[in-house]
Amino acid sequence: MTSILSANTQAILLLTAPLIAGRGTSSLDLLSPGEYKSLARHLRDIHQQPADLVSSDAADLLRACQPVIEETRLQRLLGRGFLLSQAIERWHARAIWVVSRADAGYPRRLKIRLREDSPPVLYGCGDRSLLETGGLAVVGSRNVDDSLIDYTMTIGRLTARAGRTLISGGAKGIDQAAMRGALEAGGKVSGVLADSLEKTTMNRDHRNLLIGGQLVLVSPYDPSSGFNVGHAMQRNKLIYALANASLVVSSDLNKGGTWAGAIEQLNKLKFVPVYVRSTGESSSGLESLRSKGALSWPNPQDADSLESVLEADIPSQAAFSQPDLALFSGDGPLDVLPTLQSALGTSPEVQSLSESAPPAAVPFDEPGETVPEPTIVVAQEPEAKPDGVPLLADTVSAPADTLFSVVREVIQLLLKTPMKEAEVAAALEVSNSQAKAWLLRLVDESVIEKQKKPARYIVKQSRLFESEMATRPRID
Incomplete structure (x- = not known):
């Protein structure tokens, strides 16, 4: 990432980002995703853009936004220029890039599939082009036995042999097993994190993979942010939106992020087919997902078979x-x-x-x-x-x-x-x-x-x- 961000991205960061773990600004002042969505719509309607809010003659525009966001609140957020410069310097030193929804480099799959609900800002480290390649999303519970870890690593290795990107959430358990299997086999991985992006990118084991273009880590949340259950739930839709197909290896029944993400995909978003593991010991969670429309994983044994699964005719891909x-x-x-x-x-x-x-x-x-x-x-x-x-x-x-x-x-x-x-x-x-x-x-x-x-x-x-x-x- 360079230290130069587009004017639109800088404005969106000032409005929505805590900037170095929220120092200097109460999290209550930041625009929520819903509030920013309303502001973006309003700016569009009056033929303006976020960058215009920080221009030298923005006073009239800030007053014009009063019906959507209070003027004094906008002024308070947009006045954090020094804090933003510190944050940019910190991100730059850690090779963390930032892209906003107003930038051409923002992942197209997220723009097209999530539309207004795509995150206003994404932070990441590694080869951003991996986010455009599609692939297989693998998700599952954190606490699983060794047999499921081995099974999931096998899926990761097969994805690597097929030359396809593996997408997961970076959480311990199934997520990390899938990513590790793909990376150890020389494959490429997109990790969508709900927290601790900065800490994860500084991990010695990850640096060479990030620098070498084998791994990209991305998050819609501040790189210094800690774990938050709501964030973990919300990032699930990004994992599915970046993929061609998804596999749920394990899931609790009626609870947990894996369950919530799969149900949202099956009932509402419908971006990609949702497969559930069909070998080994089943569970009430997987059976319930199957009853709600999830498909049994066909257990591809070679690269061509997996390629057929990922290239299946998916109506949503017509978008x-x-x-x-x-x-x-x-x-x-x-x-x-x-x-x-x-x-x-x-x-x-x-x-x-x-x-x-x-x-x-x-x-x-x-x-x-x-x-x-x-x-x-x-x-x-x-x-x-x-x-x-x-x-x-x-x-x-x-x-x-x-x-x-x-x-x-x-x-x-x-x-x-x-x-x-x-x-x-x-x-x-x-x-x-x-x-x-x-x-x-x-x-x-x-x-x-x-x-x-x-x-x-x-x-x-x-x-x-x-x-x-x-x-x-x-x-x-």
């Missing part, structure tokens, strides 16, 4: 490709256009798409960032050859075909070395389901091929040879 769910600039499916432009330069097809875009719509949540509207391209009558027959190359493609013609070139560049579906999706900044559709289309066209064990895609050697020959200088 990643729906433009009307985009919240901020860069959240919609047309976000691929800047990525393609940077990879290929500005092709005529991309240029025509970007220039024909209408004015940006009002953003859903954080002011200051905009949501692109769908682009409409009007087809023109193709010119005809002298004999009256139009050239196929001269016809104007539909927008989807125009986009895919550019995507095809980018994917071929990416797949000169084997990549997994999730890695392609992350590189293009699109959903896994969109990346999969493009990849399968290219497989059908014999442009790329799918390898097994582990499942990866690569350009066919004949295509790669043709590409290299086309770019090789001629010798006359």
Whole structure:
């Protein structure tokens, strides 16, 4: 993390964060998530953004926010600039980064799935891009016997062999066993902590993993905060929101964070399939979850089998490709256009798409960032050859075909070395389901091929040879 934060992030921290364990500010003064949500909506409605609250001429804006948050309270919170500078210096010294919901780097899965309920600020350490890769969430009770610890570590190792990210909560018991199994097998792990982020990142065992990009630790709570039951309950939705599928290894009945998180997922959020352990000694908690809609874990034995579980057709994943769910600039499916432009330069097809875009719509949540509207391209009558027959190359493609013609070139560049579906999706900044559709289309066209064990895609050697020959200088 650099010591420079966006103006919006600084304002949101002043409003919502205790800043070094709350020194200098009563926790009662801080805006709660619900209060900040109301303030963000109000700022959006009056076409302002959090950064405007700390501008030199913010007096009128603070008064305009009086119906939502008392003006004197806002002034008191926003006046903590010196405390914020101390906190930033402390976080920077510990390699802790901070990202707010107003930043483009905020995890897209949280923005899209949790919408206004996504945490205003996230603190983290390690490779933030791991939060975009999806994977398997593994959760369970703290107090379990050795047999369940061994079982859970096996799940972690299998996830690593499949090349998928394991997501868990970092608590002792099942969470730590799953993470340890994946890390010891060389896999990658996203840990969503409810407390003690700073202390955990300073652990000697974690530092090399964090620095090496194998582990990322993230929390919506101040890095110095201690354990809080409410925080532990609330962070569960983040674990599910970052995943493709989830496995509950153990759970009490009608109590505890594991139970509450699984019930919320089954009954309300429904982001991903919830599986429950189906081997070994069962429990009343697992049986009850199964009766409420949880699925029996299919016990995959190899990487391909686990990949099939994670790539199952999940209705909620369609949200990643729906433009009307985009919240901020860069959240919609047309976000691929800047990525393609940077990879290929500005092709005529991309240029025509970007220039024909209408004015940006009002953003859903954080002011200051905009949501692109769908682009409409009007087809023109193709010119005809002298004999009256139009050239196929001269016809104007539909927008989807125009986009895919550019995507095809980018994917071929990416797949000169084997990549997994999730890695392609992350590189293009699109959903896994969109990346999969493009990849399968290219497989059908014999442009790329799918390898097994582990499942990866690569350009066919004949295509790669043709590409290299086309770019090789001629010798006359």
